[in-house]
Amino acid sequence: MGIEVLGSIFTIQDGTFxxxxxxxTKEPYxxxxxxxxxxxxxxxxxxxxxxxxxxxxxxxxxxxxDQCHVFSDLDRVPGKRMVGISLMSIVDEVTVMTKKxxxxxxxxWFPIDNLPKIGYDHIRxxxxxxxxxxxxxVQSKMLQQIFPCDFTLPEIQKVYEQLLSKNLDxxxxxxxFISLDLIEETGDKAPVSTGRPAxxxxxxxxxxxxLLF
Amino acid sequence: MGIEVLGSIFTIQDGTFxxxxxxxTKEPYxxxxxxxxxxxxxxxxxxxxxxxxxxxxxxxxxxxxDQCHVFSDLDRVPGKRMVGISLMSIVDEVTVMTKKxxxxxxxxWFPIDNLPKIGYDHIRxxxxxxxxxxxxxVQSKMLQQIFPCDFTLPEIQKVYEQLLSKNLDxxxxxxxFISLDLIEETGDKAPVSTGRPAxxxxxxxxxxxxLLF
DNA sequence: ACAAAAGTGTTAACTTTACACCCATGT
DNA sequence: ACATGGGTGTAAAGTTAACACTTTTGT
Numbered sequence: 364m365g366i367e368v369l370g371s372i373f374t375i376q377d378g379t380f381x382x383x384x385x386x387x388t389k390e391p392y393x394x395x396x397x398x399x400x401x402x403x404x405x406x407x408x409x410x411x412x413x414x415x416x417x418x419x420x421x422x423x424x425x426x427x428x429d430q431c432h433v434f435s436d437l438d439r440v441p442g443k444r445m446v447g448i449s450l451m452s453i454v455d456e457v458t459v460m461t462k463k464x465x466x467x468x469x470x471x472w473f474p475i476d477n478l479p480k481i482g483y484d485h486i487r488x489x490x491x492x493x494x495x496x497x498x499x500x501v502q503s504k505m506l507q508q509i510f511p512c513d514f515t516l517p518e519i520q521k522v523y524e525q526l527l528s529k530n531l532d533x534x535x536x537x538x539x540f541i542s543l544d545l546i547e548e549t550g551d552k553a554p555v556s557t558g559r560p561a562x563x564x565x566x567x568x569x570x571x572x573x574l575l576f
Numbered sequence: 577m578g579i580e581v582l583g584s585i586f587t588i589q590d591g592t593f594x595x596x597x598x599x600x601t602k603e604p605y606x607x608x609x610x611x612x613x614x615x616x617x618x619x620x621x622x623x624x625x626x627x628x629x630x631x632x633x634x635x636x637x638x639x640x641x642d643q644c645h646v647f648s649d650l651d652r653v654p655g656k657r658m659v660g661i662s663l664m665s666i667v668d669e670v671t672v673m674t675k676k677x678x679x680x681x682x683x684x685w686f687p688i689d690n691l692p693k694i695g696y697d698h699i700r701x702x703x704x705x706x707x708x709x710x711x712x713x714v715q716s717k718m719l720q721q722i723f724p725c726d727f728t729l730p731e732i733q734k735v736y737e738q739l740l741s742k743n744l745d746x747x748x749x750x751x752x753f754i755s756l757d758l759i760e761e762t763g764d765k766a767p768v769s770t771g772r773p774a775x776x777x778x779x780x781x782x783x784x785x786x787l788l789f
Numbered sequence: 790a791c792a793a794a795a796g797t798g799t800t801a802a803c804t805t806t807a808c809a810c811c812c813a814t815g816t
Numbered sequence: 817a818c819a820t821g822g823g824t825g826t827a828a829a830g831t832t833a834a835c836a837c838t839t840t841t842g843t
Contacts, residue, residue, distance in 0.1 A: 364618055366579060366659055405577055405657050409648040430646055433661050435622040444618050446579055448646050517795070534797070535833065552840095558794025559840035730822070747824070748806065765813090771821025772813040 364444045368413045369400040369485070371431065371451040371492035372421060374459045374472065375509055378521030380496065381472040382489060383421055383454075384479070388469075391441055392482030396473070398489065400447070413450045422464040426452040427508065431495045432488070439484045447484075451492045453508045497526050503545050504572040515553045515561035516540060523576065545570045577657045581626045582613040582698070584644065584664040584705035585634060587672045587685065588722055591734030593709070594685040595702060596634055596667075597692070601682075604654055605695030609686070611702065613660070626663045635677040639665040640721065644708045645701070652697045660697075664705045666721045710739050716758050717785040728766045728774035729753060736789065758783045 372383040384396040399420040403412040410428055418424045434447040464470065473479060475493055478486070499505045500522070510519065520536050540546070547567055552560040585596040597609040612633040616625040623641055631637050647660040677683065686692060688706055691699070712718045713735070723732065733749050753759070760780055765773040 364579065364616075366577065403577075403648075403659075406650065408650065409646055409659070433622055433643055433646060435616075437619065437621065446616075446622070515795090532834070533795080534835085537796080538798095539832080555794085555841060557792075557842065559796075559842095561795055728822090745807070746822080747808085750823080751825095752805085768814060768821085770815065770819075772823075774822055 364446065365402045366409075366446050366448060367400050367402045367440075368409055368416065369398045369447050369449040369488050370413050370417045370428075371398060371449060371489060371496075372417060372423065372426070372454060373451065373475075373492075373496055374454045375456055375522060376459070376472065378518065378525060380475045380493075380525065382475055382478070382492075383470060383472055384481075385420055386469040386471075387482050395482030396471075396479045396485075397482045398449075398485050400485075402445070409448050409450070417452070420466060420468050421470060422462065422466055423452075423454055423458070426454065428452045429495065429499065432491045434484065434488060436484070447488065449488045449492060451495055453496075453505065455509055455511045457512055500526055501574055501576045502572055503543070503566075503570060503575060506575070507566050507570070510566070513549050513551070513553075513563040513565050515563060517561050527576065540575075543573060543575070545573070577659065578615045579622075579659050579661060580613050580615045580653075581622055581629065582611045582660050582662040582701050583626050583630045583641075584611060584662060584702060584709075585630060585636065585639070585667060586664065586688075586705075586709055587667045588669055588735060589672070589685065591731065591738060593688045593706075593738065595688055595691070595705075596683060596685055597694075598633055599682040599684075600695050608695030609684075609692045610695045611662075611698045613698075615658070622661050622663070630665070633679060633681050634683060635675065635679055636665075636667055636671070639667065641665045642708065642712065645704045647697065647701060649697070660701065662701045662705060664708055666709075666718065668722055668724050670725060713739055714787055714789045715785050716756070716779075716783060716788060719788070720779050720783070723779070726762055726764070726766075726776040726778050728776060730774055740789065753788075756786060756788065758786070 374381050385399055387393055387395050387397045399416050401412060401416040403409060407415065413428055414426070417426065428450040431449040431451050434449065437444060439445065439447060478489065481489065506519070509522065516537055519540070520531055520533065524530055545566055546564040549563040549565050551563045553563055554560070587594050598612055600606055600608050600610045612629050614625060614629040616622060620628065626641055627639070630639065641663040644662040644664050647662065650657060652658065652660060691702065694702065719732070722735065729750055732753070733744060733746065737743055758779055759777040762776040762778050764776045766776055767773070
C-alpha cells in the first residue's frame with residue numbers, strides 16, 4: 364500500500380481562478396492532464412513531499428499548503444492500492460508572471476470552470492480542492508496569499524464576485540473592506556488600460572485572520 | 577510505511593463536550609489513554625476502517641465521520657513510520673445513555689477541557705479534532721447530529737456558550753435561533769429538576785445546512 | 790469631447806444588542 | 817410562599833443594502 368500526495372496549485376488571472384496541471388506522459392491516462400503527485404518516501408512528511416514535488420515539477424518554492432482531503436477508494440489508482448492525500452496552495456499573479464518556470468514537464472494553467480480532460484481520479488481531487496478554496500478565500504489570510512503585494516479594490520472585488528457567483532455593489536464593497544482595517548493605500552495608482560486608474564492598496568503588517576463575508 | 581486511522585468521538589453531557597478514549601494496554605504508553613486507532617488494511621477505505629474500529633472498540637455504529645487532519649511526522653509513532661489520518665464524529669447524548677457499550681476495552685468519556693494523560697501524539701490529534709469540532713458545530717447539520725431528537729433551547733444555548741466561551745442573552749438567543757426556521761415545538765415539555773420546565777423542540781425535516789453565529 | 794472604469798455619500802431596511810419582569814414547576 | 821430556571825417584548829445601536837453622479841485617465 365502506498366501513499367501519494369497531490370497538489371492543487373491555484374492562482375488568479377484577470378479575476379479568474381486557474382489551476383496548474385501537467386500533462387501525463389505515462390500510461391495509464393497518457394496525454395491526459397493531471398495534478399502533480401508522487402508517492403511519499405520514508406524520510407518526508409506529507410508537507411515536505413508536496414513542497415518537493417511542486418517545486419520539482421512546477422518550480423514554485425516555499426508555498427504554504429493546506430490539507431484538503433484523503434482519497435482512499437480501493438480502485439482509485441488502477442492496479443495498486445494508493446491512498447491519496449491532497450493539499451492546496453495559492454500562488455499570487457505576480458509570482459506567476461515574473462517567475463519563468465523552468466521545467467521539463469508540459470504544464471499549463473487552466474481556468475477552474477474550463478478544465479481539460481483529466482486523468483485518474485484527479486477530477487474529484489480538483490473538485491474537492493475548489494470547494495476548499497472557496498471556503499478559505501473568505502479569510503483574509505488567504506486573500507493575502509493571493510495579493511501579497513499591491514492590489515486594487517476592483518481586483519479584489521472581482522475575486523469575490525467570482526467565488527460568490529454574484530455581483531457586488533462597488534460602494535458597499537469598498538466601505539466594508541476598508542472598514543476591516545486590513546489594508547492601506549500605497550499612494551500609487553495602478554497602470555491603466557482604459558478609464559480612471561485605481562488606487563493601489565497593500566495589506567498592513569500582522570493583520571489577524573478575519574472572516575470576510 | 578503504514579497508515580492508521582484515528583477516531584475522535586465526541587458527545588455532549590450536561591452541556592459539556594466529552595471525548596471517548598480507551599486505555600492503552602500495550603507498550604509503549606501502556607496505561608495511558610488513547611484514541612481508537614488501527615492500521616488500515618488493503619480492503620478498506622479510511623472511512624470503512626474508522627467505522628470498523630470505532631464499532632469494535634466503542635460499540636457505536638453508523639456514525640458519520642468527517643476528516644480532520646493527516647499527521648505524518650516521521651517519529652510520531654516510536655519505531656515505525658506511521659501516517660495517521662484522523663476523523664471525528666459526534667454521538668448524541670441519548671444514544672450514549674441508552675446504548676450499553678459492550679466491549680472488552682476500558683473506555684471512558686472525558687470532558688475536553690480536563691483530559692487524562694494521553695499516549696503517543698494523540699493529544700495533538702485530539703486538539704486538532706477539537707478545533708474542527710468548534711468550526712463544525714456552528715453548522716446546523718452538526719447540531720442536528722448532537723440533538724437528533726427532542727431538545728430544549730437552554731440546552732442548545734449551553735453548547736454555544738461553551739464553544740464560544742461567553743454567555744449569551746437568553747432572549748436574543750431564542751429570537752435568533754427560532755428565526756432560522758430550523759426547528760419546531762413538539763408540544764411537550766422537558767422533565768424538570770427544578771424551575772419551570774422548558775419547551776421541547778425538534779429539527780424540521782430536510783433543513784439546509786446553514787451557518788449559525 | 791467622449792468612452793471607460795474608479796471613486797464617493799446618504800437614506801432606508803434590517804440585524805443585533807441591551808435590558809427587566811412574569812411564568813411554571815417542585816419543595 | 818419561595819426558590820429555581822424558563823419564557824417574553826421593546827427600544828437603541830449598529831450593520832447592510834440600495835441607489836446615481838462625479839472624477840480621472842486614454843484616445
